[in-house]
Amino acid sequence: MIAVELRKLFRRPRTWVTIGLLNGLPVLVAVLLALTDLAPRPGEGPVFLSAVLTNGTLYPLAALAIVLPLFLPIAVSVVAGEAVAGEAQAGTLRYLLARPAGRTRLLIAKLVAVIAFVLVTVVVVAAVGYLTGQLLFDVSPIGGTALSGTTLTSQEIAGRTLLAIGYVTVSMLGVAAFALFFSTLTDSPLGATLGALAVLIASSLLFTLDAASAFAPYLPTRYWLAFVDLFRDPVLWRDVVRGVALQGVYVVVLVGAAWANFTTKDVTS
């Protein structure tokens, strides 16, 4: 069943159009930077972007930072929100459940497909960012500079970039869990997607308020940018570890709630 869901997801043109569009903005930004030589002022704009003009090796990270706040969560919400509600809206859910596999296995298959989409999407963004950085910007042969001013070898940058890809993927799993949970509550994939995005927008807004600082550590978007800490020296693991743990809790609780809801609801469509 997992293979069926994966095939269905990745044979759908819409999936690749989504991934393609997601890469459009970082590529456009890179082209503009390369043509104009105008990087954002220090401390402004997405992280790493002001540094790529002198070292294109960092562009995969800049690309992730560009899509992380909005476009990546939208893409993940659309795909995860459609997982169950999309089948219900299309009238195919009851036929899927007519198979002896059972609801739990179907939900697991949907979950694995969503996780695969998140991973593939993040890897493609980083890969396109790498190619863009190598083609459009100068690349330092000795590696690069950590945020702390120490020199990182090319191997160290590659290793830390892989860790950042993994971290961003984990960060997006929380978004996917919200959308998947909402997807089991409604027959409208749009409603599930918007529900997940509403949670993220609320989280981002509350994070900026000092009055909400008491529960800021529990907001789903709180640690998204902590992948930057992987490029400090020594690596600042504090927020990275907290980010992974927080997303883990959201995924366990929301997928558990989705399972409890999905296995007990009346499926009529």
Place this chain on the structure above:
Amino acid sequence: MVGLVAVLLALPSVIGALPASDAGTPAADLRRAVLASADVPFAGYAQSAGGLDLPVGDQLTSAADLLSDRTTMRAWYRGPADWRVDVVAPTGETGVHADPGGTWTWTWERAVATRTAPSPLALPTAPDLLPSALGRRLLSEATDAELSRIGADRLAGRDALGVRLRPADTASSVSRVDVWVDDASGVPLRVQVFGADDGQAALDTGFLEFEPTTPPAEVTAFDPPPEAELREGQDAQLLQSATRAAADGHRVRLPAALAGLDRRTIEGAPRSVGLYGRGVTLLAVSPLPGRAADGLRDALVRAPGVVVDHLGVRISAGPLGLMLVDGEDGPVLLTGTVDLDALATAATDLVPAW
């Protein structure tokens, strides 16, 4: 499931509420332990939050930001002349590395490494906000009569003993300073500075993680990266202004006392700058060139709560007071941890014609 979530959410509060062990150390002994902790090595992660919204224009931007924002710091401390403090931001990092010859300041966003020689008088920077440095500085001149104990707390997973400083000077705008001291090492773990409003701290800085271990030497050392732009550090813009004004013949007659605060000497400080007071009650007096004073005056007069009269323009932000007066030879800046009445008295002492 709901129960599990509730337990997970409650865990931090439960752990935080665990009773701390109070060793019953007298306040004066705690102060001595703090002053003796300058050689204690440690590594830590700290946050400071300031509520001092100073309307200072371009003259003191970095210091004003420091005192009005939340600042997150990582610190590695091997000794008084071998340490490193990084200010970590979501989009970058500024690290200060100290060695016996001075400091390197590395700013990643600008790829600039600045070498600065030790200065006897400088505006506050992020390393000054580290609880260990700030606590030692604030308690350094406190008398035993100004100190009292305030119980114990658990901070950064360690037992911390509280000591309260209530300054005796009537001119002081600081109502109290609470310092929480690591029972085992004597290093201050948290410092809270309160203005006249005793309710909320005007400045609150504390370690969230603290390890009394010796960091490796390679962590505190700094070699500028190849692509870094190297700069020589200069005195803060305001001190440059004071020196420039003095060079232009604009000197301030600095009396032996201002607003009841005695003048103190600081070896190596610009002669045009006067410092008065003791402990946490300090007042600095400095001449300003006309252009710098104009910018500052424009920022001050637009700020809410400003007092403008024949003495000059004065304002307070929490325990910090700022006043611009027109001296006999030009504008003079008065700033420090004194209240508005003390600033007015100081202005009168400074320009007797009033």
